[in-house]
Amino acid sequence: MTQKAVIFDMDGVLVDSEKLWKQAEKEIFSSLGINVTDEDSEVTKSMTTTEVSEFWFNKSPWQNKNLDVVEQMVISRVMELITTEDCKINGVKEFIEKLKSNNYKIGLATNSPYKIIPTVLEKLEVTGLFDAVSSAEFEEKGKPDPAIYINTAAKLNVAAKNCLVIEDSHSGMIAAKKAGMTVIAFTNGNPLINFDIADFTINQFDDVAINKVTSYGLICSK
The missing domain is CATH 1.10.150.240 (Putative phosphatase; domain 2)
Known part of the structure; x- marks a missing residue:
């Protein structure tokens, strides 16, 4: 598999x-x-x-x-x-748990400094669910350069073509596309961002989104 x-x-x-x-x-x-x-x-x-x-x-x-x-x-x-502050994105913890139960490896790739990552993961109570985390702090260039996504895939030991990336910014989507990955735009109800570059969108972290992601993953692995 x-x-x-x-x-x-x-x-x-x-x-x-x-x-x-x-x-x-x-x-x-x-x-x-x-x-x-x-x-x-x-x-x-x-x-x-x-x-x-x-x-x-x-x-x-x-x-x-x-x-x-x-x-x-x-x-x-x-x-x-x-x-x-109350800054959790609704449903994201349960979403990640469902991905893990579907045998997906879970990664994080952010332009933010590395020292912030543990604070965020602890806030969401998801620290143990991530298989690899990466910060652009350790790259020559941040997003939209693809290096952070290429290196995160290497940490996960998963081919770029088998990685799905969830992004909300245009620069992040460009980075993931350049890395050869499938791009999922997380809209979160934001009408102001151009999501055309994405392969598909999810509006929130719910069962509809899980079905979209896992169904797409099955299609791509055939």
Whole structure:
């Protein structure tokens, strides 16, 4: 039997964290005297945390703190917010459990820093369900570069063609497509994102979604 895997993006798929990143970004960079606008936050939302810090520093250089320190301030604040706020995506734990019962390996591939991953998995009570986790922190480039997905498939020991990726961002979908994987767009009721690149969509983590994913997996393995 061909081994199959489902690889999850993290922010916006496992946890509704975009608002938390935006809050942390505003708090930390405003404290450094920067005018953090919604327009600029839209530009930074698909970046890695290193790229975000560089973006704001280039826009309005601050004194007395190096980039690494400021980046860690943002990360620490996001971790606090994930722990304290209601940010779980409905049904995702049960969804992952059902995939495991259908003999899928489970992976995680995120542009977020590695140290945030355990906080998210503990929040959802799914730590033991993941067979491999990856952060773009350890790649030369984050999404839309495909490296993180290629390397996650290698960790899982599953061929790229047998990996299904659940993503909510266009850059993430591009990365998965470049890696040669099947792309499932998680819409979560969001009408603003272009999901055309995806092979199919799921609106929420429910039995309809499980049936779509497992049925597609059976078709692809024939």
